[in-house]
Structure formats: C-alpha cells, structure tokens
Amino acid sequence: MRFAYSDDLGALKEGTRAFLDGQNPPERLRREGGLELWPALEDMGLVDIAASLPLAEAIALFEEVGRTALPEPLADTAVIAAPLLQSLGAAGRRPQGARVAICHADAPYANHADTADFILLLDAQRVVWLARDAAKLVSVRSIDPWRRLFSVTGQGDTLAEGDAAREACAYAAALGATAAAAELLGLADRMIDLAVVYAGTREQFGQAIGSFQAVKHLLANARVKLEFARPVVYRASAALDSPVAVSHAKIAATDAALFAAEQAIQVHGGMGYTYEADLHYFMKRAWALAGVWGSREQHLAVVEQAVLDGGIAIGPHNSFES
Amino acid sequence: MDLTYTPAQQAFRTQVRDWLAEHVPAERLPSFDTAEGFEAHRAWERTLKQGDWGMVTWPEAYGGRGADLIEWLIFEEEYFRADAPGRVSQNGIFLLGPTLMEYGTEAQKARFLPAMAAGDEIWAQAWSEPGAGSDMAAIRTRAMRDGDAYVINGQKIWSSRAVFADWCFGLFRTDPDSSRHKGLSMILLPLNSPGITIRPIAQLDGDPGFAEIFFDDVRVPAENLLGPEHGGWGVAMATAGFERGLMLRSPARFQKTAERLVTLCRARGANVSAQTRALVVQAWMDAQAYCYSTYQTAGKLMNGGAVGPETSCNKVFWSELDRLMHRTALSILGAAGELDAPQAADEARWLDGYMFSLAGPIYAGANEIQRNIISERVLGMPRA
Structure with missing residues (x-):
C-alpha cells in the first residue's frame, strides 16, 4: 500500500508547470489565436506521454495542463486516444506525434477536429478511425473561446465492433472522465490563486480586501474542497477499471472546480464579471469540462447504484474495495 | 501508486480483527463522560493493553508495537468496524503522546508514555x-x-x-x-x-x-x-498539528458512520427521497475522500515528508461531514430520532451523535480559526 506517486512524477510535474506557465500565460489566452504550441508540447514529450509514464501518472500530469487552461486538446490524444488504440492493438494506426480528436456519447463534439490528423468515433456498436480529410465537420460554438467543437460524420476504418466496441467505449469514458477530473483540479487551484492575488491587491476601506475574514473564508472553503478532491482523482487514475472510483473523481473534481469558480468570481467583484479579467478563461474551461465525459447526474447515478443498491462493499474495512 | 495491501498488512488486519472479535464488549459501554462509563472505558483501555493494542504506532519501549502508519490505519479501520469503545485516553495518546515523543526528555517519555498507553494514567x-x-x-x-x-x-x-x-x-x-x-x-x-x-x-x-x-x-x-x-506556544502548536492532522479523528470513524447511514437508507427503501439519497451518497463519497487523503498523508510521512498548515483543511472537512451525516440520518428517522437511549438500537444513537457532531466544528480550534489558518498560511492571504 503506497498512496503516492513517484518522485519522478513530482519532478515532471514541476517541469511541466514551469514550461506551461512560460508558454501558456494568460497573455496568450487573451490573444485567442491558434494552437501553435503543439510542436513544443511534442518536444516536451507530452503528446506521447502515455508511452513513457505509467498511465495513472500520465493522467495526474493533467492537473498542470488544467492549471494554465492549455488550449491544445492534449488529453484527447495523449491519455485517451493513445491508451485506447493500445488496448485495441491498433497503436500502429497513429504515427508518433499525430493528433487525434474524439467523438463519444459523453463527449459528442470533437474538440479542434479541424486541425487534428485523425478522429476517433466511438459508440457502443463500433469504434471508427477516420482521417481528418475523410470527415465531414460541422462547427458548433462552445462558450470557451479556446474550444473549437465539431460534430463529425464520415466513413473510416472499423477498429472494433460488438463487445470489443462496448469495452472500448467504456474505457474511453473512464479515461476521458479521469483526465477531465485532473484538469479540473488544476483549474480549481488556478482560480483560487487568481482570486488570492486579486484580493491581495484590490483595496477597499483602506486595506487589501484579502485581509477581511469574509473574503478569506470564501477561498479557504474552496481550498478545503480542492484538498479533498485531489486524492479522489489520484485514486481513480490508479483504478480506471472501477466505475465508482472514476465517477467519484469526476464528481469531486467538478464540484471543487465549480465551487472555486463561484468563490473566485465573488472575490473579483465586478471585475470578475468582465471579459477583461483572466478568470473567465478558467471558469469557462471548468464549465465545459464539468459537462463533458459524463454529467454530474450520470456519475452520481453510478455511485448511487453501487453504494445504495449494494453493488460494492462499504465500511471502514473496505477502503479500497470500490 | 500501489493500492493493494501486502500479505503482511493483510495478516496484520486479520490479527487485529480476530483479537477484537474476541475482546470487544458485546454491550455498548455507558458514555465515558460519566463516572461509571469512564471507569468502564478505562478497563477497556487495560484490556487493549493486554493485547498490546494500546497505541500501535509507538515504540515497544513505550508500550506500543512499533507499527507504521499504514498499519495504524488498518488498526483503526478494524477498530471502527468492530464498533469497539471510544478511546477515553484520546487526549493523552493522540495529542500529548506524540508531543512527548517530539519534545519530552528520555526520563519524561519513560515516565509517562507506558502508563498512558496502558490506560493507567488518563x-x-x-x-x-x-x-x-x-x-x-x-x-x-x-x-x-x-x-x-x-x-x-x-x-x-x-x-x-x-x-x-x-x-x-x-x-x-x-x-x-x-x-x-x-x-x-x-x-x-x-x-x-x-x-x-x-x-x-x-x-x-x-x-x-x-x-x-x-x-x-x-x-x-x-x-x-x-x-x-x-x-510552550511552539509545543502547543505541534500538539494542535497532531490534533488537526492525522491522529485525533481517523477516517475509519467517518467511514463507519457513512456505512451506518447507508444501511439506514437501504432499510427505509422507497421512503427515502431522491434528494436524501443523494446526500447519503455524498456522505459516503466524502468519507472515502477523507480516507484517501489520509492514506496519501501517511504515504508522504512514511517517505520522510512533513505535514504543514494544510492539516487545518482536515478538521474543517471531517467536522462538517460528521454533522451532515447525522443530520441526514435524523431526516430519515423521524420520530425515532428523538429517543434517548444511547445503549439501545442503532436508531437511538443518531441524535446523540448529532449533538456531538455539533461540537466538532468548535473543538480542536473552531473552524473559523482553521479557515483563517488556511487562508493566511496555506493560501498566503494578508493578515488583518
């Protein structure tokens, strides 16, 4: 029993944070341009991270991705498509560095499909591998200015059917939900940070508003929620075959991020309700990720059924049985 | 990450479980806040000592068995699973004990710790x-x-x-x-x-x-x-760190309450609304989250790491969870919730527990103080 990631991951997280802080600062988000960071992400080894790290650790790294609201849809390629293709024995379909967009019942619009090399279409009957050129894309607008969504149709190669497709579909859902949960942790952390900084500089009544308990406690509460969402996500990343662990993680991270967003906008006051403050980029990403890869309701139903209908062993002696 | 128990850890669990099955009193002891209950609980502490279970993490020389933190968590899980009596010696073993370990002289440790672990001095x-x-x-x-x-x-x-x-x-x-x-x-x-x-x-x-x-x-x-x-302020802060950190309230305590709440909810079946069912599930999830968090902290300490002011988050989290669980149970129970018979059926324990849960956000440093610590010392917000 060892509930801790390796020291290597700690170092990698630090390195990734420094890199993303430098390459993807709020000034870049404000430019609302293209996905020019892909080559740098590839150089950093992040696009093919699942090949060099245990999957649980690769997913945990997405906390750092969420922290800067990275526009490049790295998770779709790195920790959803790559392990999924691997599990289907189809890793060879994807040349190293190729970008994959995903279309799934829980994530029905493929993010940045227009610049992806391939698109994976998954449903419970069939898993289809589609070159971008062979896909018909119809643009759908997201509230997040950095998410370019498309509904996708087209004829491609069938990678799996029947039971194998159903399993692949469930595996993709688990990967997607857990990666989104990890990003939501980072987003929550960043939104708390932004509010702490704002409260430390904005003065009213002759002092920084961050010195008032009424303001402090909003952010302390957000921190408590985050503190207890993180280990739930870590647990899920190492237990992807447990639907309860995955659903719990998506719920906990969603709640922590949405709560952090609400506290952060409150602390920002009127500025929080503008497009000028950076906060909105992080809030919008959090709202988007809260909805994709399974709604809160959908995940709650999974946990509720397991816990209340006796599907899993509970109690203090069954800490890791679910 | 390795979320499986080693064979040695499983054997340790079995050993604890078997011993508790043989020794935990069949009837619940009277409250340790009464004279009679206090002595009954002291007797239980002495029984625990006979099995060398007084304080498992302490060195053998001081009346412990030199267990590591994972074994401590396993012990606590089995202890609450068995519904064993509350620890009347908790202020000593969980707060002063670790403080003595850190600040005490050799003579003080030898004088006080074994008697504390044995229930001879409470x-x-x-x-x-x-x-x-x-x-x-x-x-x-x-x-x-x-x-x-x-x-x-x-x-x-x-x-x-x-x-x-x-x-x-x-x-x-x-x-x-x-x-x-x-x-x-x-x-x-x-x-x-x-x-x-x-x-x-x-x-x-x-x-x-x-x-x-x-x-x-x-x-x-x-x-x-x-x-x-x-x-003394520095010594007291170390004690408070133990209090808010790992020791005072192990996750098993809340996992046990969550299990009782789930059992109650299941027993009332269709009479429980969807809204309350969602609260019950939330309680189970939060108790699990506290458990994972504690295993994570244990892992960090066992790797030579230290815990800091973020332990103030623990106290806020478990105290509010405990209150939520008891309030939810009472909303299911209705008239039965009023009954005052702490030694009787499970139903009659909820209001008693609810009352105690109301103390949780107050004792060991009121939650408002914890929130000040979190905002100032974890988040770095300015002091008033």
Missing part, C-alpha cells in the same frame, strides 16, 4: 481559559518558578473529562512580563495536586464531560516542564 487537556478560547495567546493563568517548582494560579475551562482524569497537560504563562505567544510553557501535573479544584460542567447531553479547573498555589516540580521554558 490525561485531560488544560489550555482554554474563560478569556482565552479561540484567542489562545490571551492565556493568563500563571506558573511562576519558585526554586525547583512552579506555582500555578488561575483558571482553565472546557477541559474534557478532567473530573475523572488523572493528569493534565496545561499551557501556562511562566514569564509574568510577557504577552501573547511569548512566555508560555507546557507543564504536566496530576489533577489531585493540592490546590486544584475541579468543577464539572454539564454538556449538551447532560453528562459532566467538561470541567473548569481552578489553580490555587498549586506546586508542580520543575521537571514536569515539557519542552523549553517560555517556549
């Missing part, structure tokens, strides 16, 4: 004063050095089970010219010392679980000073 905490609650640095009770002794005068309050306990660990002002955090010292003294008067305070449930302690020229040997003279 400890009360004497920190709060009528004018020093959340603002603990306002302590006024003085312990003046006089030759080889301290002479204590003043008053302490909210001292749990001091009416029945044997010793107390108190925080006193040893430098009369000092103020606030400076000039305080931690001193250990027997509660039957001449000059001590203890007045019980009835708690919410009517039991005399609290006490005021009055000190009138109480002489304590200077060797009972714990840690540096005038450096």
Whole structure:
C-alpha cells in the first residue's frame, strides 16, 4: 500500500508547470489565436506521454495542463486516444506525434477536429478511425473561446465492433472522465490563486480586501474542497477499471472546480464579471469540462447504484474495495 | 501508486480483527463522560493493553508495537468496524503522546508514555481559559518558578473529562512580563495536586464531560516542564498539528458512520427521497475522500515528508461531514430520532451523535480559526 506517486512524477510535474506557465500565460489566452504550441508540447514529450509514464501518472500530469487552461486538446490524444488504440492493438494506426480528436456519447463534439490528423468515433456498436480529410465537420460554438467543437460524420476504418466496441467505449469514458477530473483540479487551484492575488491587491476601506475574514473564508472553503478532491482523482487514475472510483473523481473534481469558480468570481467583484479579467478563461474551461465525459447526474447515478443498491462493499474495512 | 495491501498488512488486519472479535464488549459501554462509563472505558483501555493494542504506532519501549502508519490505519479501520469503545485516553495518546515523543526528555517519555498507553494514567487537556478560547495567546493563568517548582494560579475551562482524569497537560504563562505567544510553557501535573479544584460542567447531553479547573498555589516540580521554558506556544502548536492532522479523528470513524447511514437508507427503501439519497451518497463519497487523503498523508510521512498548515483543511472537512451525516440520518428517522437511549438500537444513537457532531466544528480550534489558518498560511492571504 503506497498512496503516492513517484518522485519522478513530482519532478515532471514541476517541469511541466514551469514550461506551461512560460508558454501558456494568460497573455496568450487573451490573444485567442491558434494552437501553435503543439510542436513544443511534442518536444516536451507530452503528446506521447502515455508511452513513457505509467498511465495513472500520465493522467495526474493533467492537473498542470488544467492549471494554465492549455488550449491544445492534449488529453484527447495523449491519455485517451493513445491508451485506447493500445488496448485495441491498433497503436500502429497513429504515427508518433499525430493528433487525434474524439467523438463519444459523453463527449459528442470533437474538440479542434479541424486541425487534428485523425478522429476517433466511438459508440457502443463500433469504434471508427477516420482521417481528418475523410470527415465531414460541422462547427458548433462552445462558450470557451479556446474550444473549437465539431460534430463529425464520415466513413473510416472499423477498429472494433460488438463487445470489443462496448469495452472500448467504456474505457474511453473512464479515461476521458479521469483526465477531465485532473484538469479540473488544476483549474480549481488556478482560480483560487487568481482570486488570492486579486484580493491581495484590490483595496477597499483602506486595506487589501484579502485581509477581511469574509473574503478569506470564501477561498479557504474552496481550498478545503480542492484538498479533498485531489486524492479522489489520484485514486481513480490508479483504478480506471472501477466505475465508482472514476465517477467519484469526476464528481469531486467538478464540484471543487465549480465551487472555486463561484468563490473566485465573488472575490473579483465586478471585475470578475468582465471579459477583461483572466478568470473567465478558467471558469469557462471548468464549465465545459464539468459537462463533458459524463454529467454530474450520470456519475452520481453510478455511485448511487453501487453504494445504495449494494453493488460494492462499504465500511471502514473496505477502503479500497470500490 | 500501489493500492493493494501486502500479505503482511493483510495478516496484520486479520490479527487485529480476530483479537477484537474476541475482546470487544458485546454491550455498548455507558458514555465515558460519566463516572461509571469512564471507569468502564478505562478497563477497556487495560484490556487493549493486554493485547498490546494500546497505541500501535509507538515504540515497544513505550508500550506500543512499533507499527507504521499504514498499519495504524488498518488498526483503526478494524477498530471502527468492530464498533469497539471510544478511546477515553484520546487526549493523552493522540495529542500529548506524540508531543512527548517530539519534545519530552528520555526520563519524561519513560515516565509517562507506558502508563498512558496502558490506560493507567488518563490525561485531560488544560489550555482554554474563560478569556482565552479561540484567542489562545490571551492565556493568563500563571506558573511562576519558585526554586525547583512552579506555582500555578488561575483558571482553565472546557477541559474534557478532567473530573475523572488523572493528569493534565496545561499551557501556562511562566514569564509574568510577557504577552501573547511569548512566555508560555507546557507543564504536566496530576489533577489531585493540592490546590486544584475541579468543577464539572454539564454538556449538551447532560453528562459532566467538561470541567473548569481552578489553580490555587498549586506546586508542580520543575521537571514536569515539557519542552523549553517560555517556549510552550511552539509545543502547543505541534500538539494542535497532531490534533488537526492525522491522529485525533481517523477516517475509519467517518467511514463507519457513512456505512451506518447507508444501511439506514437501504432499510427505509422507497421512503427515502431522491434528494436524501443523494446526500447519503455524498456522505459516503466524502468519507472515502477523507480516507484517501489520509492514506496519501501517511504515504508522504512514511517517505520522510512533513505535514504543514494544510492539516487545518482536515478538521474543517471531517467536522462538517460528521454533522451532515447525522443530520441526514435524523431526516430519515423521524420520530425515532428523538429517543434517548444511547445503549439501545442503532436508531437511538443518531441524535446523540448529532449533538456531538455539533461540537466538532468548535473543538480542536473552531473552524473559523482553521479557515483563517488556511487562508493566511496555506493560501498566503494578508493578515488583518
């Protein structure tokens, strides 16, 4: 029993944070341009991270991705498509560095499909591998200015059917939900940070508003929620075959991020309700990720059924049985 | 990450489970906040000691069995699974014990720890004063050095089970010219010392679980000073760290309550609304989250890491979870929730537990103080 990631991951997280802080600062988000960071992400080894790290650790790294609201849809390629293709024995379909967009019942619009090399279409009957050129894309607008969504149709190669497709579909859902949960942790952390900084500089009544308990406690509460969402996500990343662990993680991270967003906008006051403050980029990403890869309701139903209908062993002696 | 138990850990669990199955009293003991219940719980502590289960993480020389933190978590899980009696010695074993380990002299450790682990000496905490609650640095009770002794005068309050306990660990002002955090010292003294008067305070449930302690020229040997003279604030902060951190409330306690809540919800079936079912599921998830968090902290400590002010998050989280679980149970129970029979069926334990859960956000540093610590020392927000 060892509930801790390796020291290597700690170092990698630090390195990734420094890199993303430098390459993807709020000034870049404000430019609302293209996905020019892909080559740098590839150089950093992040696009093919699942090949060099245990999957649980690769997913945990997405906390750092969420922290800067990275526009490049790295998770779709790195920790959803790559392990999924691997599990289907189809890793060879994807040349190293190729970008994959995903279309799934829980994530029905493929993010940045227009610049992806391939698109994976998954449903419970069939898993289809589609070159971008062979896909018909119809643009759908997201509230997040950095998410370019498309509904996708087209004829491609069938990678799996029947039971194998159903399993692949469930595996993709688990990967997607857990990666989104990890990003939501980072987003929550960043939104708390932004509010702490704002409260430390904005003065009213002759002092920084961050010195008032009424303001402090909003952010302390957000921190408590985050503190207890993180280990739930870590647990899920190492237990992807447990639907309860995955659903719990998506719920906990969603709640922590949405709560952090609400506290952060409150602390920002009127500025929080503008497009000028950076906060909105992080809030919008959090709202988007809260909805994709399974709604809160959908995940709650999974946990509720397991816990209340006796599907899993509970109690203090069954800490890791679910 | 390795979320499986080793064969040795599984064997340890079996050993704990088997021993508890044989020794846990079949009937629930009366509340340890009563004279009768206190002695019944002391007897249980002695039984635990016979099995060497008094304080599993302590070194053998001090009455423990040298277990690591994962084994401690396993022990706690089995302890709550078995519904074993509450630990009447908790202030000693969970708070003072670790503090003694860190600040005590060899002689103090040898003198106090084994008797603590055995239930022979049960400890009360004497920190709060009528004018020093959340603002603990306002302590006024003085312990003046006089030759080889301290002479204590003043008053302490909210001292749990001091009416029945044997010793107390108190925080006193040893430098009369000092103020606030400076000039305080931690001193250990027997509660039957001449000059001590203890007045019980009835708690919410009517039991005399609290006490005021009055000190009138109480002489304590200077060797009972714990840690540096005038450096008691630092010692107390270490104790508070243990209190808010791992030890005082292990996750198993809340996992057990969550399990009882799930069982209650299942038994009432269709009579439980979707809204309440969602609260029950939330309770289970939060208890699990606290469990994972504690395993994570244990892993960090076992790797040589340290815990810091973020432990204040623990106390806020578990105390509010505990209150939510009991409130949810009462909303399911209806009229049965009112029954006052703590030794009777599970149903009658919920209101009793709810009352105690209301104390959770208050004791061990009120949650508002924890939130100040989180915002100032974890988040780095400006002090008022």
